[in-house]
Amino acid sequence: MPDDFLNEKRILITNVQKLFNGVTVFGLGAKGLNLGSIVLDDSHACINVIKDSFKIRLESESQAYTDILSLFVDELPTQGMGTFADIRNKEQDAFLKVPYWSWQEKTQEIAEILYFIINEDT
Helix, strand or coil: CCHHHHCCCCCCCCCHHHHCCCCCCCCCCCCCCCCCCCCCCCHHHHHHHHHHHCCCCCCCCCHHHHHHHHHCCCCHHHHCHHHHHHHHCCCCCCCCCCCHHHHHHCHHHHHHHHHHHHHCCC
């Protein structure tokens, strides 16, 4: 981050992809930065970029997909049994939202699965 920005002497102009991507290019590592305010020009056009930055995409044939799906095998059918059956049969248009409380309860297991796939190529 530019010192003049951090010292509140200048504004920082960047794009929404830099702010909402899950992998900072500003050298912060796992830390965040407290900001007073953010101005987004043309913000309605940014909504899909921001939503996409919070999604995890896995191929249904991958082991990670299978492992994560198995973590929620008890919760997902309560969201829709027929749709859950479609997901297990790898129907392309079937989707269910994982309840946030279930996701929060299993963040450690999810992190371990994702850590493995992120680091398997290195």
